[in-house]
Structure formats: structure tokens, C-alpha cells
Amino acid sequence: MNLNQELDLYFKRNREEHLDELKSFLRISSISSLNEHKQDTRKAAEWLKNALEQAGLEHVSIDETAGHPVVYADWLNAPGKPTVLVYGHYDVQPVDPLHLWETPPFDPHVRDNKLYARGASDDKGQTFMHIKTAEALLKLNGELPVNMKFIIEGEEEIGSPNLPVYVEENKEKLAADLIVISDTGMQGPGRPAVCYGLRGLAGIQIDVKGPKGDLHSGLYGGAVQNPIHAVADIVASFHDQEGTVQVDGFYDDVRPLKDEERTAYRELDFDLEAEKKALGITEDFGESGYSFLERTWVRPTLEINGIFGGFSGEGIKTVIPSEAGAKITCRLVPDQKPDDIIAKLRAHVDAHLPPGVTVTITEFDKGTPFITPFDHPAIQAAGRSYEKVYNVPTVYTRMGGSVPIVAEFDRILGLPVVLMGFGLSTENFHAPNEHFHLENFDKGLRVIGDYLSEAAKL
Amino acid sequence: MNLNQELDLYFKRNREEHLDELKSFLRISSISSLNEHKQDTRKAAEWLKNALEQAGLEHVSIDETAGHPVVYADWLNAPGKPTVLVYGHYDVQPVDPLHLWETPPFDPHVRDNKLYARGASDDKGQTFMHIKTAEALLKLNGELPVNMKFIIEGEEEIGSPNLPVYVEENKEKLAADLIVISDTGMQGPGRPAVCYGLRGLAGIQIDVKGPKGDLHSGLYGGAVQNPIHAVADIVASFHDQEGTVQVDGFYDDVRPLKDEERTAYRELDFDLEAEKKALGITEDFGESGYSFLERTWVRPTLEINGIFGGFSGEGIKTVIPSEAGAKITCRLVPDQKPDDIIAKLRAHVDAHLPPGVTVTITEFDKGTPFITPFDHPAIQAAGRSYEKVYNVPTVYTRMGGSVPIVAEFDRILGLPVVLMGFGLSTENFHAPNEHFHLENFDKGLRVIGDYLSEAAKL
Missing domain, CATH: 3.30.70.360 (Alpha-Beta Plaits)
Incomplete structure (x- = not known):
């Protein structure tokens, strides 16, 4: 049994326990934009500190900022190996209109192999996967294939106002070879995507x-x-x-759209009719001369x-x-x-x-747009890890949303940012009935595990 | 001492008791538009029934409609004399935004000789004055100078959806020689007005x-x-x-504005600068070619x-x-x-x-605009009663607001409608901190008392 097979087995055996842990994380109403949830937001940071310690990570700390704190952890016992910095966020969007939720936003329920709760997909669920993968490798192997650092912030949904200062002040502590972020989406069910541009x-x-x-x-x-x-x-x-x-x-x-980008997007086989049906609209609408994907990705x-x-x-x-x-x-x-x-x-x-x-x-908060060359080895390695688990080619996409801190990482740390997302656009993040397809939770754990081994070779 | 002097003395002696009674009426949160206040709205009808009975009026009843009930009462013991039908409403507007109220909307307070509460001016306070005047005359004289009928409804603020049917079905019961309504405003402090047109x-x-x-x-x-x-x-x-x-x-x-109306409005000595200051605006705004009063009265x-x-x-x-x-x-x-x-x-x-x-x-609810000749004897008599108490000439105005039922009375009963208002436009009806100037409560009781004597001569 190779390491990937061992990991697979481990995740299957511990699935219920992992989901129960994630649910306890999702029960914390860490809405960063609302003052009345300030204590809940801190509670989520404390929950993470405990989870990172339990996972076997070291130097776990809650680092204060002018706003909600940053949770830091690392494992630096692989000398000579690359260092992977994982970024995530523990804060969530507001939940109104509350009456449209089928089950309460902070009372997680699994229906039809989907986990329903605010933050299930964006971003508690995806952040949790990185912690569990590191934990699994440490339990199975006693070590990680690379050095790892985690920074998990509590202000992403309000535009990360304090993170740039934190990153500037902790440049050395955060030094790494690449950054991995799972806060974006796949191209569709069963269709992995690595995002190389954000608005x-x-x-x-x-x-x-x-x-x-x-x-x-x-x-x-x-x-x-x-x-x-x-x-x-x-x-x-x-x-x-x-x-x-x-x-x-x-x-x-x-910046004008390049012909090759336009061609690549056309070849993505995006199904506009299916998208319209999923959104419940009879017609799409927007700037003339641009397709649906172009309007949301590059305009x-x-x-x-x-x-x-x-x-x-x-x-x-x-x-x-x-x-x-x-x-x-x-x-x-x-x-x-x-x-x-x-x-x-x-x-x-x-x-x-x-x-x-x-x-x-x-x-309001501001964020600089981000674009990175998709032929970087760290990004191409992510594509390979996806392909091993999903058995289909990975597509390289851009995205309409913003993760403002991505451009800041690019600017301050000068590192390649690998956006390895496991969400689906239909998962209602920022809306009532946010959920996370557990198929991508299960597969994603294995993708991340494989990627850490791939990253060791970079 | 003549009857008007006796009335004056009576109202002075009983002022505190009358205000306490009015406050108990104002404590009832009879917001007709909100379902959760349905019981409160009925409570206001019951309060009125009791007040009308205590006043010595007869045949007091709560008449059911498809919505909130109508309260009816009469005193018909003046054979050969005209019959005056008094209309008022016991429902009030919603109260949001609640945080802007200096004292709670349903907890009446007197400050600076003004009574603050939702409904103080519109229309519980003004309706109450008619009941108290009838009561005073019955106590002092054992009789009224005219026959009187009251109909007080609970749906004015939602457009009186059920009153026209009620009036149609009770045409005989409501037969009268004129209708008096106190639900409009004066021209300004100390400046009485009889309104002859409503939008x-x-x-x-x-x-x-x-x-x-x-x-x-x-x-x-x-x-x-x-x-x-x-x-x-x-x-x-x-x-x-x-x-x-x-x-x-x-x-x-x-209907085009007549030259004589335009001239009459110009002569009203309306102070635009004072109005702008009262409203807290730097400039007025609206359809070109029309003055502030024309925009709000006739356009x-x-x-x-x-x-x-x-x-x-x-x-x-x-x-x-x-x-x-x-x-x-x-x-x-x-x-x-x-x-x-x-x-x-x-x-x-x-x-x-x-x-x-x-x-x-x-x-939403609908209302037909209303206009009546201001030279009708019943309207001119109202002007004389105002002048006796306020010692200034009464002006004849139109108003921007709607009392939709006025046009219905005109249509169904074919009676002159005398709009004898005691409110002031600055009294925040429909807004936070609604209040009623008690100077006009005191004077208004005497105007109404005099008007009933004047009406006896019509």
C-alpha cells in the first residue's frame, strides 16, 4: 500500500469523526461583518487553534490584529524540502434572509451527501480539509513531505483589512516557496479547475x-x-x-482580452443553458460583445x-x-x-x-485584481494531483469573485499562489442554504495529500 | 354667562382629566396596517364605545365590517334641528423607525404644551375633541343644539377599504345635513383654515x-x-x-388651475423660507411652473x-x-x-x-380626489366659529393629503363635507415624534362647541 492508498483508507475510516468535527466548527456563527458576532468570531479562532494543535502542528498561536485575529501554525521538520503556506479564513458571510434557509445556517445538516451550513464551502470546510490532511500524514507517517505553515484569518469576508499589515510585519515567519488557497470553485461537478486569475x-x-x-x-x-x-x-x-x-x-x-484566452474559454465547453437553468433566469444579461464567462471572469x-x-x-x-x-x-x-x-x-x-x-x-474594503502565469510548475503540479483523483483533465480558469489577499500575497511575499478550489458555483456561498458537496470533501482530501507529495519534488 | 363662556370654564376645569383620558386612548397601538396589531385596533374601538357611552351619546355600537369595525353613536333628540355627522378614525400609522422617537409612540408625554404620541394629532386627538364637546354640552345643558351622529372607523390609514360598503348599507342610519371631519391641518400656528379640496x-x-x-x-x-x-x-x-x-x-x-385660485393661494402669505427651514431642506424641488403650494395642493x-x-x-x-x-x-x-x-x-x-x-x-388602496365649493353656508359657518376663538380671519385652502373617504361621503351621501382641522403640518403625523399642540386642543374644543350652535341655525 503506497501513501496515497493509506491516506484513502484513513479518510474513509475516520469520515464520520471528521464530519462531526467540521460540524462543530460550522456551529460557530463567526460573521466578521457584524459587531454582535465579534465574540463568535474569536471563538472560531480558538476552535482552530485547538484543531491545529490536535493535528500535530507546532507553534500554534492566535495572533492579534487591529480586527479579528489571525491563527498561525507550522511544521518545519523537513529540512531541504519546500515550504507550503496554506491560507484560509474562518469568518463567514451574514445569513439574512434567514427565513429562506431550509435548516438554520449554524445548525449543520447533511442531505443528499451535501453538508448544509454557512461556511460549509466558503471557507471553513475547505480550510478544514488542509488541517485534516496534515493530521492524517503526521499520524500515518510521523512526518510531512514538505514544511508547512498555516495562516487562517477572520476578516476575508470584510476584505482582509488587517491582513496585509500582518503579512508585512511577519514576512520572515511566513517565508515559503508557494501558497495554497482553497477558496475558489471547480469548473463543475467532477470537473477540477485551477484558478489563475481573480477579480x-x-x-x-x-x-x-x-x-x-x-x-x-x-x-x-x-x-x-x-x-x-x-x-x-x-x-x-x-x-x-x-x-x-x-x-x-x-x-x-x-487589459484587453487576448485572442488565445478567448479561444481557451470557448473550448471550456461551458453550458450556458444549464447555467441559466441552475440560476433560475430566462436570459443572461450584460455588456455586449462578451460571453457569460468573459463577463464574469475578465470584464x-x-x-x-x-x-x-x-x-x-x-x-x-x-x-x-x-x-x-x-x-x-x-x-x-x-x-x-x-x-x-x-x-x-x-x-x-x-x-x-x-x-x-x-x-x-x-x-468599503478594496482588493487588487490578480493574475498569475498558469504554466508555473507549482500550478501545473496542482493540475496533476486533481487529475489523479478525478480522472479527467484539469482546466485552468479565471474567476469573477475576489480573494483580495491573493494579490497582496503576490505583492508582499512574491510567491506563486495556487488556487486549488473544491467548491461548486451552485453551492450558495454568500446566500441562504450554503452547502458543500461531500464528494469533493472526500476527493479533495486525497488531492491535497497527493499535492503535498508533488510539492516535495518542486 | 352664555353657553360659550360656560363651555370655556368647563373645559378649563376638566382639562387634566380630559388629557388623561386621551392618553389612555393613545396608549392603544391600533396600527391598522399590521396584522399583529389587529387586537389592539379592536381594543381602540372598544375604548371609543365606552367613551361615547360615558359622554351621554346613544345607540352606541361596534359595527363589524370585513376588516376593522366602525364605531357608531348618535343623539337624535333635537327634532326639527339639522343633523351633524362627525367622522373620525381610531387607527394610526406604523411607527418605524422606532429609534427616532424621543419617547415611545404609545407612551404619551406632554412636553412644551405638546402631546407626543402616535395618533395624538392624526386622528385620535381630533376625534376625541368632538366626543368631549358633545359630552360637555350634554352635561351643561342636558341637550345638544343639533342632532348628532358619529362614525369612527379603524381603516383610514389603509385607505378605508370597507367604509364605502358600510356607508352604502347604512345610508338611512347615516342620513344627515352635513359632515364634519377634523383630520386636516391649520394654515399655521394661530391661523385657522377650512380645507375645501383634498388630493x-x-x-x-x-x-x-x-x-x-x-x-x-x-x-x-x-x-x-x-x-x-x-x-x-x-x-x-x-x-x-x-x-x-x-x-x-x-x-x-x-383640471387646469383657475386664475382666481392661483391668486388666492399667492395671497395666503405662505412663507417658503420658513417652510424650508422647518423641513430642513436647502431648496424646494418639483414640477416647473408651479409654486410650493400649487405642487402640493393642486398638482x-x-x-x-x-x-x-x-x-x-x-x-x-x-x-x-x-x-x-x-x-x-x-x-x-x-x-x-x-x-x-x-x-x-x-x-x-x-x-x-x-x-x-x-x-x-x-x-394599494385608492381614493378619489375631492373638491367642494367653499362658499357653502356650512363651510362659511365653520370659518366664523374659528374666527371667534382665534381672532384672525379663516383661510380657505386645499391640501396635498388624502382622506379618501371624503370623496366617498360626497358621492354616496351627497352632503357638504366640512373639513375643520386642528393639526399643524409640523406635527409629524406619519413620522416619528407625532405630536399635537395643546393650544389647538384647547381652542378647538371651543370652536367645535360654537360650530354646533352655528349649525343649529343652518
């Missing part, structure tokens, strides 16, 4: 203020600017009817994530609210710069503000 | 549906129509940049009362919501018809719906 992020909230208090719309309607109308005017001004962003200069720094976007103002309860309330607002995020592609895009958004809002109201603009 | 109401809710579940805006942004963008596009399409409504045919049936409007979709909590959530929507009400003027306006709104929404989403339209 960046820039966002603002606009708060429009009109009269000093709410007004009766019967008495004042027609004579006073309604903050809701003003917000709608601004929001409507962001796109033309085809969905092309109308912010001045928005596309200026976008920048501007989306309103929330709009609010006035009465939203049952029935009617004839009010002109004092305030209304919207939350806006842009996904950026190389070579757009978040600060530049924020400045352009500000100028657009100021230029489109209707008379009679004032606006306050608040900036 | 009508027509409203819809639009619910826009996109993907079947919430989506991650990073992964799908740019390729899927965002329901928030769609709602904003529709909302923005309703007005041009000056606030003129762009719904096709919206102004078709608007129709379309206002968004609520907009909703996606994440509105603290921080950021990168979501494309499955649904978004808006609540829309129009104020109508003669000779616009609510059903016609609803049909035009529907056509507009359908024509402006962006691709990739569907829309559901729900109709």
Missing part, C-alpha cells in the same frame, strides 16, 4: 439625505426632493440599457448589493423618508486600481446627484 | 424577481440582471430631472414611499438579490381617476421593465 474589489456606500425628518408624502410630495428618487437616479445612471458601466473612465485601465462590473429607504413592511406607509441609500461594489480586472475606481465612482455620484439632497460616500 | 390616492407595489436565489455578485455580477438595477431603472423612469411625472397620460385629466404627484432589495445591514455583503421592489403612491387631483392612473402605472412599468427579470404589481 479585484472596490466598493462604496452612498447615503442620501433630504429633509431632516420623514415627511408625509401626501402633504409634501411633489415639492420636496425624495431621497429615494435621488438614489434611484444615481443607481440608474451607473449602467446603460445593455449593462455597460457608464462611470467615466471605468474601463480605461482594463469589470458594478453591482448594487443593497438599496434601502422608506417603508418596506407589509402594506403602505405614505412617507417621504429623510434618508435613502445603496451599497455598491465593483469587481476589477487587471490593470484597474481600486483607489482609482473609487475616485471615479465618487466623481460620478457627485455629478449625478439630483438637486435638493446631499450625499455621504463611505468606502 | 386622491392611487398606489402600487412592484416586486421584481431575478434569479431564483441570491447570487454572489463577484461570481455572477455582469452576466445576470440585478433586480435592484431593474427597480432603480423603473423608479428613475417615473420623473424627468425637474420632477415632472413621465407616466404616459398621467396629467391628461387634471398630482408620484412618490416612492419605500425601496428595498439586497443587504442593508452594517458593512458589506456582495450579493445580487433574488428580489427587489418599491412602494409607489400617487396623489391625484380632480378629475383624475384612481383606476385609470393605476392602469397607466402598470403600462409604464411593463414598458420600462429591463430584460432578464419579471415583475409583479400589487395595487
Whole structure:
């Protein structure tokens, strides 16, 4: 029995115990964006510290930052071997609208070989797999084929505001040969993918203020600017009817799509009809001249994530609210710069503000877009490990989402970043009923195990 | 001492007791639009039944309807004298945003001779004044100068959906010579007004549906129509940049403003700067070619009362919501018809719906606009009663708000409707910190007492 076979057997024998452990991790409501969950977020860090120690990792610590802490661990007993830095995050997205969850977000349930809970896929489940693989190798072999370091943060879902400083200050401690992150998706069920490009992020909230208090719309309607109308005017001004962003200069720094990329994406055999069915839409929609994949992978976007103002309860309330607002995020592609895009958004809002109201603009977290050569040996090795377990060719993709810290790792540590994801796009991360296909949990453990052996040869 | 002097003395002596009684009425959270307050709404009807009986009125009953009940009472022992029908409502508006109330909405407090509570002005306080005046006359004199009937409903704030049927079915029981309603405002502090025109109401809710579940805006942004963008596009399409409504045919049936009305309104000495300061706005805004009063009294409007979709909590959530929507009400003027306006709104929404989403339209309550000749003797008598107490000339105004049932009384019973209001536009009805100036409570009791004597001579 070779090591991969031993690992396979080990994971099968311990499957229930591993899932129970993961469930206890998922029960912690570590929503990093909400102040009332601050203690829960720390609880998740403490849970991880314990799990890393139990796994046999060393120098386990909870490192404080200006926000939620970073959990660090390592195993450095393979002199002369490469060092693999694993990054993950223990924080999760908010859970509203709560009533749409079939089972509560922090009460994990397995249905149809899928594990349902907030964070099951993004990213507790995937982070947990790396810890369990290291544990399995240490238990079976007494050692790891490479040196390993873990940093698991608690602020990914709010844009990792404190991680860059942490990484800068701990450059030596984090020194490694490559970084592995499992926080992205596969190309589809049974279709492994290594992601070599991520979009960046820039966002603002606009708060429009009109009269000093709410007004009766019967008495004042027609004579006073309604903050809701003003917000709608601004929001409507962001796109033309085809969905092309109308912010001045928005596309200026976008690196043109190469012909070979376009061809490679066409050859991915993406099934638009199946995707539309999965999303429950009758037609796709967006910037003309680009395909669905191009719109989500290589083109920048501007989306309103929330709009609010006035009465939203049952029935009617004839009010002109004092305030209304919207939350806006842009996904950026190389070579757009978040600060530049924020400045352009500000100028657009100021230029489109209707008379009679004032606006306050608040900036959200930012992330630089990331792209890396997919022919790097560390990335190609990941493709081989996938192929051994899934028995199909690995595809090399880009992704619409952002893991802002990836570009920071690239910038600060100058290391290749291997995005080895096990999620599926249908798994409702950031939405009600997030889940994780346990098939990819089972296979992923073996992919990671194989990859550590492959990495030893780099 | 004449009757008016006796009344004056009586109201002064019993002031604290009357205010305590009114406070107990205001403590009942009779929000007609919210199902969870259904029992509270009935409690307010029961409170009224008891108050009317204590006042010496007869045939007091709680009359069931398909919704909240109507409270009826009468005193018909003045043969040969006119019959005055008093209409009021015991239901109130919702109270959110609750955190903006200085004292809780259903815990009445007097500050600076103003009574703060939801319903203090609209309309529990003003309805209560009519009951107390009848009670005072019966206690002092053993009789009323006229026959009186009261109907006090519990659905005014949701558009009186069941009152027209009730009035039709009880035409004989409600037979009268005139109707008095105190549910409108004065022209300003110390400046009495009789309102002879009210705007009508027509409203819809639009619910826009996109993907079947919430989506991650990073992964799908740019390729899927965002329901928030769609709602904003529709909302923005309703007005041009000056606030003129762009719904096709919206102004078709608007009766042109007469030169003498325009002149009369100009002579009202309306202080725009003071109004802007009171509202906390730097500039007024609306349809060009019309003044502030014209925009709110004689021109129709379309206002968004609520907009909703996606994440509105603290921080950021990168979501494309499955649904978004808006609540829309129009104020109508003669000779616009609510059903016609609803049909035009529907056509507009359908024509402006962006691709990739569907829309559901729900109709709200409707009200026909009302206008009556201000030279009717019953209306002129009201002006004289005001002048005796306030010692300034009464002005004859129109109002931007709607009391939809007024047009129904006009239509079904064919009676003159005297809108004898004691509220002030600054009293935050429909908003946090609703209050009622007790100066107008005190003076209003005397105006109503005098008016009943005046009405006896009609």
C-alpha cells in the first residue's frame, strides 16, 4: 500500500469523526461583518487553534490584529524540502434572509451527501480539509513531505483589512516557496479547475439625505426632493440599457482580452443553458460583445448589493423618508486600481446627484485584481494531483469573485499562489442554504495529500 | 354667562382629566396596517364605545365590517334641528423607525404644551375633541343644539377599504345635513383654515424577481440582471430631472388651475423660507411652473414611499438579490381617476421593465380626489366659529393629503363635507415624534362647541 492508498483508507475510516468535527466548527456563527458576532468570531479562532494543535502542528498561536485575529501554525521538520503556506479564513458571510434557509445556517445538516451550513464551502470546510490532511500524514507517517505553515484569518469576508499589515510585519515567519488557497470553485461537478486569475474589489456606500425628518408624502410630495428618487437616479445612471458601466473612465485601465484566452474559454465547453437553468433566469444579461464567462471572469462590473429607504413592511406607509441609500461594489480586472475606481465612482455620484439632497460616500474594503502565469510548475503540479483523483483533465480558469489577499500575497511575499478550489458555483456561498458537496470533501482530501507529495519534488 | 363662556370654564376645569383620558386612548397601538396589531385596533374601538357611552351619546355600537369595525353613536333628540355627522378614525400609522422617537409612540408625554404620541394629532386627538364637546354640552345643558351622529372607523390609514360598503348599507342610519371631519391641518400656528379640496390616492407595489436565489455578485455580477438595477431603472423612469411625472397620460385629466385660485393661494402669505427651514431642506424641488403650494395642493404627484432589495445591514455583503421592489403612491387631483392612473402605472412599468427579470404589481388602496365649493353656508359657518376663538380671519385652502373617504361621503351621501382641522403640518403625523399642540386642543374644543350652535341655525 503506497501513501496515497493509506491516506484513502484513513479518510474513509475516520469520515464520520471528521464530519462531526467540521460540524462543530460550522456551529460557530463567526460573521466578521457584524459587531454582535465579534465574540463568535474569536471563538472560531480558538476552535482552530485547538484543531491545529490536535493535528500535530507546532507553534500554534492566535495572533492579534487591529480586527479579528489571525491563527498561525507550522511544521518545519523537513529540512531541504519546500515550504507550503496554506491560507484560509474562518469568518463567514451574514445569513439574512434567514427565513429562506431550509435548516438554520449554524445548525449543520447533511442531505443528499451535501453538508448544509454557512461556511460549509466558503471557507471553513475547505480550510478544514488542509488541517485534516496534515493530521492524517503526521499520524500515518510521523512526518510531512514538505514544511508547512498555516495562516487562517477572520476578516476575508470584510476584505482582509488587517491582513496585509500582518503579512508585512511577519514576512520572515511566513517565508515559503508557494501558497495554497482553497477558496475558489471547480469548473463543475467532477470537473477540477485551477484558478489563475481573480477579480479585484472596490466598493462604496452612498447615503442620501433630504429633509431632516420623514415627511408625509401626501402633504409634501411633489415639492420636496425624495431621497429615494435621488438614489434611484444615481443607481440608474451607473449602467446603460445593455449593462455597460457608464462611470467615466471605468474601463480605461482594463487589459484587453487576448485572442488565445478567448479561444481557451470557448473550448471550456461551458453550458450556458444549464447555467441559466441552475440560476433560475430566462436570459443572461450584460455588456455586449462578451460571453457569460468573459463577463464574469475578465470584464469589470458594478453591482448594487443593497438599496434601502422608506417603508418596506407589509402594506403602505405614505412617507417621504429623510434618508435613502445603496451599497455598491465593483469587481476589477487587471490593470484597474481600486483607489482609482473609487475616485471615479465618487466623481460620478457627485455629478449625478439630483438637486435638493446631499450625499455621504463611505468606502468599503478594496482588493487588487490578480493574475498569475498558469504554466508555473507549482500550478501545473496542482493540475496533476486533481487529475489523479478525478480522472479527467484539469482546466485552468479565471474567476469573477475576489480573494483580495491573493494579490497582496503576490505583492508582499512574491510567491506563486495556487488556487486549488473544491467548491461548486451552485453551492450558495454568500446566500441562504450554503452547502458543500461531500464528494469533493472526500476527493479533495486525497488531492491535497497527493499535492503535498508533488510539492516535495518542486 | 352664555353657553360659550360656560363651555370655556368647563373645559378649563376638566382639562387634566380630559388629557388623561386621551392618553389612555393613545396608549392603544391600533396600527391598522399590521396584522399583529389587529387586537389592539379592536381594543381602540372598544375604548371609543365606552367613551361615547360615558359622554351621554346613544345607540352606541361596534359595527363589524370585513376588516376593522366602525364605531357608531348618535343623539337624535333635537327634532326639527339639522343633523351633524362627525367622522373620525381610531387607527394610526406604523411607527418605524422606532429609534427616532424621543419617547415611545404609545407612551404619551406632554412636553412644551405638546402631546407626543402616535395618533395624538392624526386622528385620535381630533376625534376625541368632538366626543368631549358633545359630552360637555350634554352635561351643561342636558341637550345638544343639533342632532348628532358619529362614525369612527379603524381603516383610514389603509385607505378605508370597507367604509364605502358600510356607508352604502347604512345610508338611512347615516342620513344627515352635513359632515364634519377634523383630520386636516391649520394654515399655521394661530391661523385657522377650512380645507375645501383634498388630493386622491392611487398606489402600487412592484416586486421584481431575478434569479431564483441570491447570487454572489463577484461570481455572477455582469452576466445576470440585478433586480435592484431593474427597480432603480423603473423608479428613475417615473420623473424627468425637474420632477415632472413621465407616466404616459398621467396629467391628461387634471383640471387646469383657475386664475382666481392661483391668486388666492399667492395671497395666503405662505412663507417658503420658513417652510424650508422647518423641513430642513436647502431648496424646494418639483414640477416647473408651479409654486410650493400649487405642487402640493393642486398638482398630482408620484412618490416612492419605500425601496428595498439586497443587504442593508452594517458593512458589506456582495450579493445580487433574488428580489427587489418599491412602494409607489400617487396623489391625484380632480378629475383624475384612481383606476385609470393605476392602469397607466402598470403600462409604464411593463414598458420600462429591463430584460432578464419579471415583475409583479400589487395595487394599494385608492381614493378619489375631492373638491367642494367653499362658499357653502356650512363651510362659511365653520370659518366664523374659528374666527371667534382665534381672532384672525379663516383661510380657505386645499391640501396635498388624502382622506379618501371624503370623496366617498360626497358621492354616496351627497352632503357638504366640512373639513375643520386642528393639526399643524409640523406635527409629524406619519413620522416619528407625532405630536399635537395643546393650544389647538384647547381652542378647538371651543370652536367645535360654537360650530354646533352655528349649525343649529343652518
